Amino acid sequence: MTPRLTVVGTGYLGATHAACMAELGYDVIGFDVDEAKIAALQAGKVPFYEPELPELLARHVAAGRLSFTTDIQEIAEAGDIHFLCVGTPQRPDGYAADLRYLFDAVDNLAPLLRRPCLVVGKSTVPAGTAARLAERLTASAPAGTAVELAWNPEFLREGFAVADTLHPDRIVVGVRSSRAEQALRSVYAPLISAGVPFLVADFATAELVKVAANSFLATKISFINAMAEICEATGADVVRLAEALALDPRIGGRFLQAGLGFGGGCLPKDIRAFIAWAEELGAGDAVAFLRDVDAINLRRRHRMVELAKEQCDGAFDGKRVGVLGAAFKPNSDDIRDSPALEVADTIRRAGAAVTVYDPEAMPNAAVRYPELSYADSAFAACEGADVVLHLTEWREFRDLDPVALGAVVRRRRIVDGRNALDPERWRAAGWTYRALGRP
Ligand SMILES: NC(=O)C1=CN([C@@H]2O[C@H](COP(=O)(O)OP(=O)(O)OC[C@H]3O[C@@H](n4cnc5c(N)ncnc54)[C@H](O)[C@@H]3O)[C@@H](O)[C@H]2O)C=CC1
């Protein structure tokens, strides 16, 4: 019999997972404590920007295959497999992951589970969390040991969430029984038969794969940004350096884009949670290097502010700064720990009049940073600017015509925080072009 699926927590990950599971042919119910989010999703609307997801979700909601509810009883009764996709943000009082949403979700769901089912964690957690949740689950579910836990970390990237879910590099599951393994093999059968590797591990290894993967990615970015610092000290060019490194297949070119560094709701908080958890275990030395990875990453934001200040002749007071980009990366409206907005706001606090434009992230940015000014186009943001800062590499910005933009600014000065513009093109149009890690 085809299992009925539920998804607990319908944010970026949960809404994507729900729609993609419907695409694989399952009946899916999404549950969230946020009523506004559920109302939007039930109306077939995705409350955040993610290419491809709106069409997919609307199609399956209209077909009755995918629905959303705020009634936890409904999902408890309906689900054969419950996917936990709630947030695990950084705790306000330190580096550790805040696991309260996950524990709340399990504590609320477990007492309602009266028949055999599998509860599958997808959120990113410190190793050991699944074991703790499994204990709570079987202790308070009326169906007892007929309710089992598994861990199935998620590796999707925002901006490519649908493609990454339907064509993942691998599926990793942490299980304690062949019954759980078989259930997950069967759910993901359409992907496995298309050749996606399916790796089975214990709970702790499955949890750790996710955190290790994000730590590696963050380290790769900070490595190239450390090289950018060296390039700045020697007059070398980090973009050319990265190109040459990338030709060694053992290194590879992906995640070697030097610039303003990583932000978002995942890499920064995941490496910090890893540090906190390893220290708690007495294994802090093993991941102490991640403190440097974090520090290198944050130094890029300071360097960007310095370069902007240089281009404002040493003082922000009374200067106009046009900022291109607010999202933590292109193809997303996510502004969680956005390097672009942190830089923009630092410069505003230092006395400049800062106007920001982003194709998708301005509504979110305006809520979090109400004191910044926002414009409805790149040209409007740069009008009268003493310097233009390119901070999120949307396609739209790469395609800008430097001659036309040059006509609206006060001075043709640009700092490319993402090494994504063509310096020759901008210089040929009379701009002073500066970038991170390049002469
Ligand atoms: N955003 C991404 O691209 C990816 C996220 N992850 C991980 O997935 C998890 C979720 O991340 P996002 O979706 O980005 O977070 P999010 O903040 O967008 O969504 C979390 C959702 O959980 C809901 N929630 C909180 N407590 C709840 C409860 N007790 N019951 C039901 N719903 C509840 C919230 O209302 C919210 O809608 C995190 O652990 C994250 O690290 C993993 C891979 C990719």
Ligand SMILES: O=C(O)[C@H]1O[C@H](OP(=O)(O)OP(=O)(O)OC[C@H]2O[C@@H](n3ccc(=O)[nH]c3=O)[C@H](O)[C@@H]2O)[C@H](O)[C@@H](O)[C@@H]1O
């Ligand atoms: O755990 C998660 O939530 C996800 O975190 C990242 O995905 P995401 O945060 O969506 O975005 P990335 O494409 O990884 O970019 C992260 C940040 O690194 C920056 N970056 C990326 C690549 C690069 O070469 N240089 C660089 O500065 C981006 O601008 C962005 O700010 C991982 O890539 C996903 O595999 C993972 O599932």
